[in-house]
Amino acid sequence: MHIEPGVVDAAKIGLSYATAAGAGAFGLYQLAAASREKGLPSVALRSLIGTLGTLVFFELMPHFAVGVSEVHFILGSTLFLILGAGPAALGLALGLLAQGMFMAPIDLPQYGMNLTTLLVPLFALHALARKIIAPGTAYVDLKYSQALALSTAYQGGVVAWVAFWAIYGSGFGAENLANVASFGAAYMLVVIVEPLADLAVLAGAKSLRGLKGSAFVTPRLYNAA
Numbered sequence: 245m246h247i248e249p250g251v252v253d254a255a256k257i258g259l260s261y262a263t264a265a266g267a268g269a270f271g272l273y274q275l276a277a278a279s280r281e282k283g284l285p286s287v288a289l290r291s292l293i294g295t296l297g298t299l300v301f302f303e304l305m306p307h308f309a310v311g312v313s314e315v316h317f318i319l320g321s322t323l324f325l326i327l328g329a330g331p332a333a334l335g336l337a338l339g340l341l342a343q344g345m346f347m348a349p350i351d352l353p354q355y356g357m358n359l360t361t362l363l364v365p366l367f368a369l370h371a372l373a374r375k376i377i378a379p380g381t382a383y384v385d386l387k388y389s390q391a392l393a394l395s396t397a398y399q400g401g402v403v404a405w406v407a408f409w410a411i412y413g414s415g416f417g418a419e420n421l422a423n424v425a426s427f428g429a430a431y432m433l434v435v436i437v438e439p440l441a442d443l444a445v446l447a448g449a450k451s452l453r454g455l456k457g458s459a460f461v462t463p464r465l466y467n468a469a
Contacts, residue, residue: 252413294335365401
């Protein structure tokens with residue numbers, strides 16, 4: 245989902261700072277809510293786990309350039325289900341920043357766009373989870389259909405934002421639209437994998453009941469809302 249350098253030039257890149265600031269502000273709101281629920285040490289620990297996870301997803305898992313961006317196995321819904329919205333958001337933000345600073349400095353000018361692309365779908369996923377997961381259901385008891393819906397919402401949001409940045413930066417030319425379409429088609433293949441990853445991680449968590457009540461996971465993982 246990394247926007248390639250040059251897709252949005254310097255004259256237009258200011259919009260990404262505004263969208264990233266808005267996403268970051270909402271992320272801070274989610275972090276504050278998580279701190280009230282479980283305490284700051286738990287939020288800090290879960291955010292660290294999210295940061296390390298993001299770096300692993302970006303750097304060690306398969307990724308390849310397609311069209312206007314790169315296809316990554318971000319596993320955003322997995323981070324959300326295990327860590328909660330606020331820590332997952334901070335983990336994604338810090339992981340993305342660390343990658344840019346230490347491994348791919350060429351991506352730093354696009355940080356605002358890439359941050360928006362990761363976080364806004366995460367918050368949409370959070371809203372969807374409230375609608376499709378019954379209050380009496382812990383995350384470890386999710387069905388495949390629910391995991392698929394969450395993954396599809398997240399990955400679809402990522403594709404939509406990448407398409408927006410590409411068209412905003414380079415217009416509606418045939419070549420640009422073809423590149424957007426090829427990226428979208430390739431990226432949605434992740435939807436096949438991510439629900440299985442979600443369920444595998446949730447099954448592992450279900451067998452590790454010792455994590456219940458710990459600082460490592462969101463309380464909703466084991467407890468009904």
